[in-house]
Amino acid sequence: MxxxxxxxxxxxxxxxxxxxxxxxxxxxxxxxxxxxxxxxxxxxxxxxxxxxxxxxxxxxxxxxxxxxxxxxxxxxxxxxxxxxxxxxxxxxxxxxxxxxxxxxxxxxxxxxxxxxxxxxxxxxxxxxxxxxxxxxxxxxxxxxxxxxxxxxxxxxxxxxxxxxxxxxxxxxxxxxxxxxxxxxxxxxxxxxxxxxxxxxxxxxxxxxxxxxxxxxxxxxxxxxxxxxxxxxxxxxxxxxxxxxxxxxxxxxxxxxxxxxAELMDEESKRMSALRDRLFIGLRNRLGFIHVNGSMEHRLPNNLNMGFEYVESESLLMELGEEIAVSSGSACSSAALEPSHVLKALGGGEEIAHASLRFGLGRFNTEEEVDYVVERVTKAVKMLRAISPLYEMETKLDTERQSDADRKLGAA
Ligand SMILES: Cc1ncc(COP(=O)(O)O)c(C=O)c1O
Missing domain, CATH: 3.40.640.10 (Type I PLP-dependent aspartate aminotransferase-like (Major domain))
Structure with a gap:
């Protein structure tokens, strides 16, 4: 690539x-x-x-x-x-x-x-x-x-x-x-x-x-x-x-x-196709993710996603040299404030601290989207691998699954 x-x-x-x-x-x-x-x-x-x-x-x-x-x-x-x-x-x-x-x-x-x-x-x-x-x-x-x-x-x-x-x-x-x-x-x-x-x-x-x-x-x-x-x-x-x-x-x-005025119609179609490619790419590779905000009534170039069990600031540190995106938090004075917009959606502060905003533009390409999908996936997996919370959750998840399998087997 x-x-x-x-x-x-x-x-x-x-x-x-x-x-x-x-x-x-x-x-x-x-x-x-x-x-x-x-x-x-x-x-x-x-x-x-x-x-x-x-x-x-x-x-x-x-x-x-x-x-x-x-x-x-x-x-x-x-x-x-x-x-x-x-x-x-x-x-x-x-x-x-x-x-x-x-x-x-x-x-x-x-x-x-x-x-x-x-x-x-x-x-x-x-x-x-x-x-x-x-x-x-x-x-x-x-x-x-x-x-x-x-x-x-x-x-x-x-x-x-x-x-x-x-x-x-x-x-x-x-x-x-x-x-x-x-x-x-x-x-x-x-x-x-x-x-x-x-x-x-x-x-x-x-x-x-x-x-x-x-x-x-x-x-x-x-x-x-x-x-x-x-x-x-x-x-x-x-x-x-x-x-x-x-x-x-x-x-x-x-x-x-x-x-x-000249480019808008065509550009907005191209943006939403790129955005959907980005969304589907991430969704197919990662669990515990969600989209913040309406998918239906949304700017064609916007994707805002929560990556559970990951601090978006750590993700930015991982990605910053290669990919410019922004997080759901903003530095205000000394503290890292969760975004007032994400907080207003009612999902809690953790969601804001685990979210990234992707904003696509006129000169972005499919190749770039594919690169970002792979790079973000790799970074999220790496950060989750060192997250004790994620380890606990996946362990619980596996236990719940084998429990359900056992019950099914017994039935
Ligand atoms: C919705 C909205 N309003 C206002 C502004 C401020 O725009 P400007 O940078 O031109 O002052 C921005 C820029 O971030 C924006 O996104």
């Missing part, structure tokens, strides 16, 4: 810049270096034209109007701007926001910050498959609710929430709906009109574009959404995000969106 190591299977964390995206960006780092706000000369006009084109491409990918897109430094900034901006703008209407426990830290920490400003936040639980029940959302809405914040697809377990149903509820109740589409845009269809979304964010580096570049969608009509800016200064981006535009990053975002 000839694969090039290391293999990158961590595409939820970031993606490589596609060569075609890089090609589109390069002129802005050479001769086309104008400031998009310079109105008096051709350098500025060209930069503005490039930014406008990118705005159109980003809008098209999510079925929005170009005027509804503002550029930011990434999804984290878009999330802060959308949630804080809407909360502060509509605070007189009400001070209650509904979100979900499995949201990205950028959402959860923004909500915590708003709690300190006197807003009330409801954090909804998820079903065991990682999805939010629309009925649970409906019952959480109060007269004072001004905003619902639910992601499209989860960055750890790939679970896809019933966004259209959520959009129907929020529209019916006249409440704004912000959707973090960072992981879904470019991977599965995302349509702000069909889904009745009022605010949404995306990030270039998750779709084969550059890091430090993102966008926020803000609905312009039915309803016209208003938000308070966080960054003030030169009044860029309709006064909503001041600061000289990152033309290179924006052009990269636009090119990444254009490519995503």
């Amino acid at each position: 000839s694969v090039k190591l290391p293999i990158f299977f961590d595409h939820h964390s970031t993606t490589p810049v596609d060569a075609r995206v890089l090609e589109a960006m390069l002129p802005t780092l050479k001769d086309e270096y104008g400031n998009a706000s310079s109105r008096s000369h051709v350098f500025g006009w060209n930069a503005k034209r490039a930014v406008d084109r990118a705005r159109g491409l980003a809008a098209e990918l999510i079925n929005a109007q170009p005027e509804e897109i503002i550029f930011t430094s990434g999804a984290t900034e878009s999330i802060n701007l959308a949630i804080k901006g809407a909360a502060r703008m509509y605070a007189e209407k009400g001070r209650h926001i509904v979100t979900c426990v499995t949201e990205h830290r950028a959402v959860l920490d923004t909500c915590r910050a708003l709690e300190r400003e006197g807003f009330e936040i409801t954090y909804l639980p998820v079903e065991p498959d990682g999805r939010l029940s629309p009925a649970v959302l409906r019952s959480a809405i109060k007269n004072s609710t001004i905003l619902v914040v639910i992601m499209h697809a989860n960055n750890e377990i790939g679970a896809i929430h019933p966004i259209e149903e959520i959009g129907k509820i929020t529209r019916e109740k006249g409440i704004l709906f912000f959707c973090d589409a960072t992981q879904s845009v470019g991977r599965i269809p995302f349509d702000v009109n069909k889904m009745q979304i009022d605010l949404a964010c995306l990030s270039a580096h998750k779709i084969y574009g550059p890091k430090g570049s993102g966008a926020l969608y803000i609905r312009k009509e039915k309803p016209r959404v208003r938000i308070e800016p966080i960054l003030v200064g030169g009044g860029h981006e309709n006064g909503l995000r001041s600061g000289t535009l990152n033309v290179t990053g924006i052009v990269g975002l636009g090119a990444a969106c254009e490519l995503a």
Whole structure:
């Protein structure tokens, strides 16, 4: 088997810049270096034209109007701007926001910050498959609710929430709906009109574009959404995000969106075939494994698996030089915290500490999947061979089996 190591299977964390995206960006780092706000000369006009084109491409990918897109430094900034901006703008209407426990830290920490400003936040639980029940959302809405914040697809377990149903509820109740589409845009269809979304964010580096570049969608009509800016200064981006535009990053975002629109259908089929190959390969070789989150409503490139009797951190140590994946734990200060998403599925902390997230991407191949299957299998077997717990369990299992055989024989 000839694969090039290391293999990158961590595409939820970031993606490589596609060569075609890089090609589109390069002129802005050479001769086309104008400031998009310079109105008096051709350098500025060209930069503005490039930014406008990118705005159109980003809008098209999510079925929005170009005027509804503002550029930011990434999804984290878009999330802060959308949630804080809407909360502060509509605070007189009400001070209650509904979100979900499995949201990205950028959402959860923004909500915590708003709690300190006197807003009330409801954090909804998820079903065991990682999805939010629309009925649970409906019952959480109060007269004072001004905003619902639910992601499209989860960055750890790939679970896809019933966004259209959520959009129907929020529209019916006249409440704004912000959707973090960072992981879904470019991977599965995302349509702000069909889904009745009022605010949404995306990030270039998750779709084969550059890091430090993102966008926020803000609905312009039915309803016209208003938000308070966080960054003030030169009044860029309709006064909503001041600061000289990152033309290179924006052009990269636009090119990444254009490519995503073109490739998405075919790519998502290829991703799910690779993902299933990975899943079946591991399932055929290893016992005591399970999938975290819904298999049916899941991003095509995501697989999150628990390997019982194995510490995922030890697995990463085994694999890290050759295979880039991530675990169900995150280092926070000194402690190894189990993932808040895996914990929310209700399986206990051990499951989180024994789980790996595989995120497939545009340039992965079948050969790489086969290599990963063999390598992970070998590492899991090796770690289980030195696990006293695993030894006990398999011994018990053998005893239970021979007991059952004896009973069958006696019958
Ligand atoms: C669901 C989700 N939201 C937000 C973010 C933050 O994105 P960015 O790195 O562009 O700030 C990420 C990235 O990990 C994500 O996966």
